[in-house]
Amino acid sequence: MADEALKKKVLETLEAFRPALNAEGGDMEFLEIDEENKVHIKLTGACDGCPMATMTLKMGIERYLKETCPEISEVVQEL
Numbered sequence: 780m781a782d783e784a785l786k787k788k789v790l791e792t793l794e795a796f797r798p799a800l801n802a803e804g805g806d807m808e809f810l811e812i813d814e815e816n817k818v819h820i821k822l823t824g825a826c827d828g829c830p831m832a833t834m835t836l837k838m839g840i841e842r843y844l845k846e847t848c849p850e851i852s853e854v855v856q857e858l
Contacts, residue, residue, distance in 0.1 A: 785850060789818055792847045796840055800826055807840070810857055817853045818844060832856065 793809055800806055805826030810819040820840070822832050829835070833856075841854035 783850065785816075786812055788848050789844065789851065791841070792844050793820070796843050799839070800824075800835070805829070805835075812851075815853075817855050818851055818853050819855050821857045833843050 786817065789812060790809060796850065800822075803825055805822060807826065808823055810821060815849040820836075821827075823831075826832050826835060827832040830854050836854055836856050841851075844851050844854055852858065
């Protein structure tokens, strides 16, 4: 499990990104940071099942998160 400082930074970054998802009727739920520093999230609302969800996840959330938290190796979507 990630340390509390990293978790706090990740949560703050996800909160900053959340309005972009909300504007399209979607949202996300933070699940965990695993031992490999992968952030696990669940896309909800309009994002759940959207054909563009993978692009949103990788080119949006993951890229934004890695800019602010370089320790993060990947963002993984849980279904």
